Amino acid sequence: MRGHSLTQQRPNAYVPHEAEIVRRVQESSTIFTLYLRFTDPLAHASYTYDPGQFNMLYLYGVGEVPISIVSDPEHEDLLVHTINRVGRVTRGMEQLREGQRLGIRGPYGRGWPLREAEGQDVIVVSGGLGCAPVVSVINHMIRRRERFGHFTIVQKVKRVDEFIWPERYERWQKVPDTTVLVAATEGSANWRWQVSGKIKVLDDVVVRSERTIAMLCGPGGFMGSAAEHLIANGVPADAIYLSTERNMQCAVGHCGHCQFGATFICRDGPIYPYPKIRQLLTVEGF
Amino acid sequence: MSAAFLARDDLQRLIDALRREHRQVIGPQVRDGTIVFDALERASQLPVGVVDEQAPGRYRLKSDGSGRCFAWATGVQALKPLTFAPRETLWRAERGERGELRFLDTQPAVQPTAVIGVRGCDLAALHLQDQHFCYGAYADSYYNRRRRALFIVAVDCAHPAATCFCASTGDGPAASAGFDVALTELDDGFLLRAKSDRGQELLDALPVVAATDEQLGRAAGQHAAAVAAQKRALPGRDLRQALFARLGHPRWNEVAQRCLSCGNCTSVCPTCFCHSEGDVPTMDGRQVDHFRQWDSCFTPGHSYIHGWIVRGSARFRYRQWLTHKLGTWHEQYGRSGCVGCGRCIAWCPVGIDITAEARALVEGEPDARP
Numbered sequence: 001m002r003g004h005s006l007t008q009q010r011p012n013a014y015v016p017h018e019a020e021i022v023r024r025v026q027e028s029s030t031i032f033t034l035y036l037r038f039t040d041p042l043a044h045a046s047y048t049y050d051p052g053q054f055n056m057l058y059l060y061g062v063g064e065v066p067i068s069i070v071s072d073p074e075h076e077d078l079l080v081h082t083i084n085r086v087g088r089v090t091r092g093m094e095q096l097r098e099g100q101r102l103g104i105r106g107p108y109g110r111g112w113p114l115r116e117a118e119g120q121d122v123i124v125v126s127g128g129l130g131c132a133p134v135v136s137v138i139n140h141m142i143r144r145r146e147r148f149g150h151f152t153i154v155q156k157v158k159r160v161d162e163f164i165w166p167e168r169y170e171r172w173q174k175v176p177d178t179t180v181l182v183a184a185t186e187g188s189a190n191w192r193w194q195v196s197g198k199i200k201v202l203d204d205v206v207v208r209s210e211r212t213i214a215m216l217c218g219p220g221g222f223m224g225s226a227a228e229h230l231i232a233n234g235v236p237a238d239a240i241y242l243s244t245e246r247n248m249q250c251a252v253g254h255c256g257h258c259q260f261g262a263t264f265i266c267r268d269g270p271i272y273p274y275p276k277i278r279q280l281l282t283v284e285g286f
Numbered sequence: 287m288s289a290a291f292l293a294r295d296d297l298q299r300l301i302d303a304l305r306r307e308h309r310q311v312i313g314p315q316v317r318d319g320t321i322v323f324d325a326l327e328r329a330s331q332l333p334v335g336v337v338d339e340q341a342p343g344r345y346r347l348k349s350d351g352s353g354r355c356f357a358w359a360t361g362v363q364a365l366k367p368l369t370f371a372p373r374e375t376l377w378r379a380e381r382g383e384r385g386e387l388r389f390l391d392t393q394p395a396v397q398p399t400a401v402i403g404v405r406g407c408d409l410a411a412l413h414l415q416d417q418h419f420c421y422g423a424y425a426d427s428y429y430n431r432r433r434r435a436l437f438i439v440a441v442d443c444a445h446p447a448a449t450c451f452c453a454s455t456g457d458g459p460a461a462s463a464g465f466d467v468a469l470t471e472l473d474d475g476f477l478l479r480a481k482s483d484r485g486q487e488l489l490d491a492l493p494v495v496a497a498t499d500e501q502l503g504r505a506a507g508q509h510a511a512a513v514a515a516q517k518r519a520l521p522g523r524d525l526r527q528a529l530f531a532r533l534g535h536p537r538w539n540e541v542a543q544r545c546l547s548c549g550n551c552t553s554v555c556p557t558c559f560c561h562s563e564g565d566v567p568t569m570d571g572r573q574v575d576h577f578r579q580w581d582s583c584f585t586p587g588h589s590y591i592h593g594w595i596v597r598g599s600a601r602f603r604y605r606q607w608l609t610h611k612l613g614t615w616h617e618q619y620g621r622s623g624c625v626g627c628g629r630c631i632a633w634c635p636v637g638i639d640i641t642a643e644a645r646a647l648v649e650g651e652p653d654a655r656p
Contacts, residue, residue, distance in 0.1 A: 013424045015377045018387040039386070060381055061567040061574045086592035101387045103379065247591050249563045252424040255581070256560035257588060259610065262617035267423065283533055285602030 013252050016058045016103030017043050022078055024098050028164040030085045031132075032094055033070075035078040036104060049073055051136050052111030052243070052271050056251045057081060057093065058103030065089045066248040066266070069107060070136035075143065079104070082132040108251045109270050112137045113241055117213045121149040123205060123235070125226050127156045127218025133243050134217045135165065142175055149212075151178040152205055156222070158185045163193075181205065199225045207234040215271075217243040224282040227274050240274040242281070260286060290494035291501055293475040294353065297329040300439075301402070303491050308437055309397035312368065314361060320345060321361030323368065323401065332403070333358060340447035340628065342637030356403060356471045359447035360627050364408035364556030365401065369432045370415060373579035376428065376563070380573050392575075396431045402439040404465065406458035407450075407627040409440060411556030413464050417619045418559050437484060440465035444508045446515050449628030451641055454519035457625040459512040470505045477505050518631075518641045521648050523622060526613040529644075531652040533605065541643055542601035544636050549582030551630035551638075552607065557615075557623045560588065583607050604643075612644060 023035035034057075038044035049069050056064045065087070071080035085094045096102065114137070122141060126134045141148050153172055157163045163184065173180045181204050187195035194201055199222065212235050216223045223242045231237050246258040246265050253267035261280045263269065268276075280286040292300065304311045305327070313326030316333050326332070332355035339346045340359065350357060371394070378390045404412075412433075419429035440461035443452070452458030461468045466485035470477040477497050480486040522528070552558040562581040567574045581588055584603045589596035597603045615623030624640065631639045 012377075012391050012393075012427055015389050015391050016379075017389065058379075060379060060387055061565055061571065063565055064563065084592075090592075099385075101385055103387060103389060245591060246596065247587075247589055249561075250578075253422055254419060254424070254426055254559065255562065255578070256583070257562070257581070259614075262614035279530070285597050285599075285605060 013105065014250065016056065016064075016105045018101055019079070019104045021096055021098050021100050021102070024096070027082065028161075031082060031129075031164060032085070033080060033082045034093075034096070035080050036102075037078055038104070039101070047079070047107075049079075049107035050111030051114060051140050052133065053107035053109050054251075054270065055079070055081065055104050055106030056108070056248075057083075058105070059089050059092045059096075060102065062092045063089045064103075064249070065093070066108070066245075066251060068133040068136070068270075070132055072136070072140055072143065082135075084129055084132070106251070108266055110268070110272075112140075112215055112271055113213065113273075114140060117141070117215075118147045119149065119211070120239075121151070121208055121212040123152040123154065123207075123212060123214040123230065125154040125156075125202070125214065125216045125218070125223075125230075127222035127226070128158065128162055129164075131155060131165070131217065134215065135168065137215060138172065142172060142178075145175060145177075149177075150208060151175070152181070153178065154181045154201060154205060156183050156199065156201055156218070160184050160186070160188045160191050179206075199229055202226060202229045205230070205233070210234065210236060212236075212239060214240045215243075216240065220244070220281050227278075227281075237275050237278070238273050241271050242274055242277065243271050244269050244277065289470075289477045289479050289497040289502060289505075290489055290492075291475055291497045292478055292492055292494050294473075296493055297355070297476065300488075300492055301326065301329055303488055304400040304402065304437070304439070307398070307488070308400040310399050312399055312401045314356075314358075314403040316347060319347060321347070321358055322363065323361070323365070323403070326402065329355070332356075337445060338447055340449040340632040342449070342631050342639050343634055344637070345632045352473070354471055354473070356441045356443075356469075357445050359443060359445055359450055360405060360407070360629060362554055362629070362633065364627065364629075365404060365412050365436075366415065366556050368399070368401065368436070369412065370419065370429055370559065370561075370580075371432070373577060374428060375575045375577045377576050378573060379576065381571065394428055394431060396435045398435050398437070400437040400439065402441070404438050404440045404461070405443050405627070406440065406461040407443075407452045407455075407625040408556055409438070409461055409464040410455075410457035410625040411627070414557045414615075414619055414621075414623060414625070415559060438465045438467075440468040442468065442470045442505075442509065442512075444471060444512050446512050447628060447632070449518065449631040450516055450626065451518040451520060451628060452626035453513045453516045454641075455523065455622065455624055455626035459516075460509055470508070472501060472504055472508075477501060518628070518639070520612070520622075520624065520626070520641055521645045524616055525622070525644060525648060526616050528648040529609050529613045532647050532650060533609075534653040535647055535650050537643065537646050537650060538601045538605045541604050541638060542599065544638055545584075545600045545604050546635060547584045547600045547603055548635060549584040550633045550635060551640075552582040552584060553580060554629040554633045555611075556625065556627060556629070557611075558582070562587070583610070608640070608643065608647075611640075
C-alpha cells in the first residue's frame with residue numbers, strides 16, 4: 001500500500017474520524033454520491049489513498065459500511081464515494097444532506113494496478129451495478145490518456161435502467177484510441193447500444209498484444225467467465241485484476257467475515273490478480 | 287532446565303506468591319456443570335478430585351475421590367475470553383447540538399493477571415490468536431493489552447478426555463511453550479519448571495526441593511499414558527490440499543443433515559477469531575457505544591452482503607469452517623487452526639466429530655477435474 005493514512009499512524013485503526021458532507025449528488029433512484037472533507041484540516045491534508053482502495057463510512061448510531069473511493073487522489077481535494085442504497089446502513093446514509101456529518105476511517109485494501117498498466121493496452125470490464133469502482137479507474141486513465149496504449153471499456157448490464165451514466169460512456173467514445181462497448185441482456189426502444197446475453201459483448205474486444213492488462217468488476221460468475229474469455233483471447237492470466245466484495249466489519253483483517261479462501265478481502269483485496277482467486281471465484285459458498 | 291518439586295500442601299503458597307505479584311489470579315473451578323476460569327484465592331477452590339467425562343455431544347463432571355486438582359482435561363472455554371473479550375466496546379461516539387460527531391477511543395482497563403491451570407492445547411491456541419491479533423499490519427490494542435498482562439502457569443494434562451486429540455496435532459498433552467511456569471501434578475505434589483525469568487523468580491520464592499529421579503520417572507510415565515490414552519486423531523497435520531480437492535464431496539451434504547448451524551463449535555473453539563461489530567445508542571441519541579462481539583461463520587449474517595447470503599446452507603457453512611480450520615489456516619498462520627482440544631466435539635449438541643468428518647472427507651474420492 002502506497003502512502004500513509006492518518007488511521008495507520010494512529011494507534012487504533014478501529015476509531016473513525018468526523019467528516020462533513022460538502023456536496024451530495026443523486027445519480028439514480030438508488031445511487032448517490034457523497035463528497036466528503038475531514039473536519040480536522042490536518043487529518044484532511046494528511047490523508048492519501050490509491051484508486052480502488054476503500055473507506056469504512058460510519059452512519060451515527062447505525063453502523064459502518066465499506067465503500068470504494070472514486071475520487072482521483074491527484075486531482076480532487078474531496079473524498080468521493082458513490083453509494084448504492086442496498087442495506088440498512090446505506091438506506092440511512094441516503095438521508096444525509098450537505099453539511100451533515102459522518103465517520104470515516106481508511107483507506108484500506110489494495111487498489112487497481114495503475115502503475116503496472118502504464119505503457120500497456122488496457123481493458124476495463126464491468127458487469128451490472130458494480131460499475132462505480134471502475135468509473136474512477138476509467139477517469140484516472142482518461143485524464144492521463146497518453147500514458148496508456150489502446151483503451152477498451154466494456155459495460156454489461158441486464159436491464160437498461162442499470163446503465164446509469166450513459167453520458168459518460170458517450171464522452172469516452174470520443175477519446176482517441178478508445179473503444180467503448182456497452183450491452184444489455186434486455187434492450188428497449190431507445191437503447192442505442194448492443195443487445196446480447198452473458199459475456200457475448202466480449203467477442204468484440206480485440207486483444208492486440210500480450211502487453212495488455214484487464215480490470216474487472218462485477219458479480220463473481222460474470223468476472224470468472226470474462227477472465228477465462230480474455231485468457232483464451234491472449235490476455236495473460238496474471239494481467240487480469242478483479243474487484244471482489246464480501247461482508248466486512250473491521251476492515252483490518254481481524255473480524256473474519258471477508259475471508260475468501262486464505263485471503264482477507266479487506267487486506268489482501270479487494271482487487272486481486274486473477275490467479276490468486278481463480279480456484280474459488282466461481283465455487284458457490286466461498 | 288532441572289525440575290523442582292513442590293509438596294501438595296504448599297500449593298497455596300504458590301497461589302499466594304502469584305497474588306502478591308499480580309492484581310488478580312485466575313484459576314479453574316467447578317461452575318455450571320463444567321470447569322471455568324475465574325478469580326481464585328484458595329487452592330481449595332480448584333476442582334479437587336474432579337474428572338471430566340467427555341464424548342461427542344456430552345460433557346459431565348464426576349468425582350474420582352483423589353486429591354488431585356487438575357485431573358480433568360478441559361473446561362468449556364480456553365483462555366480466549368480473557369484476551370479476546372466475548373463482547374466489548376471499541377469506541378464511543380457523541381453527537382453535539384449541531385450534529386457534530388466526536389469519537390472517543392475506549393481502551394479496556396487491564397490489570398496484571400496470573401492464570402493457573404492452562405493446558406498445552408490452550409497455549410497453542412493462544413499463540414495462534416496472538417498471531418492473528420498482534421502481529422499483522424494492524425495490531426489490535428484491546429487484545430494486546432489483555433494479552434500482555436498475562437502471567438501463565440501451565441499444567442501438563444495427565445487425564446485426556448475421550449474427545450482429546452492434541453497428540454495428533456502436536457500441541458499436548460504436556461505444555462511445551464508459551465508459559466512462564468509449568469506444573470506436572472503428581473499424587474504427592476507438583477514438579478515445576480520455569481520458562482521465563484519471571485517464572486524463575488516465582489520458583490525461587492517457593493519452598494521447592496530438587497525433583498528426584500523417581501518423581502521424574504512418574505511424570506514421564508504419566509505423560510506416556512496420556513499420549514497412549516488418546517484414541518482420536520486427525521488424519522494428518524496439513525489437510526489443505528486434501529480438503530480443497532474435495533469441495534464437491536457428498537460428505538458435506540451428509541454432515542449438513544446433522545449440523546444445526548448453532549455455532550457452539552465456534553464459540554468453544556479456542557482459535558476461532560470471527561467477530562461482528564454493532565452500535566448501541568443511548569435513549570436520547572446523544573451517545574453511541576460501538577461494540578464488537580464473537581460471531582460465528584455458522585450464522586447466515588456472517589456472509590450476508592447487500593441482499594444475498596454467500597453461505598446460505600449448512601453445507602457451505604460447515605465446509606467454510608472446516609476448510610478454514612484445517613486448510614487455509616496454514617497459509618494464514620503457518621499451521622492448522624486446530625489444537626486438538628476436542629471442545630467442538632463435546633459441545634456439539636448432535637455430537638459431530640471433527641476428526642471423523644476430516645477422515646471421511648480425505649479418505650473419499652477427490653472431485654472430478656472439470
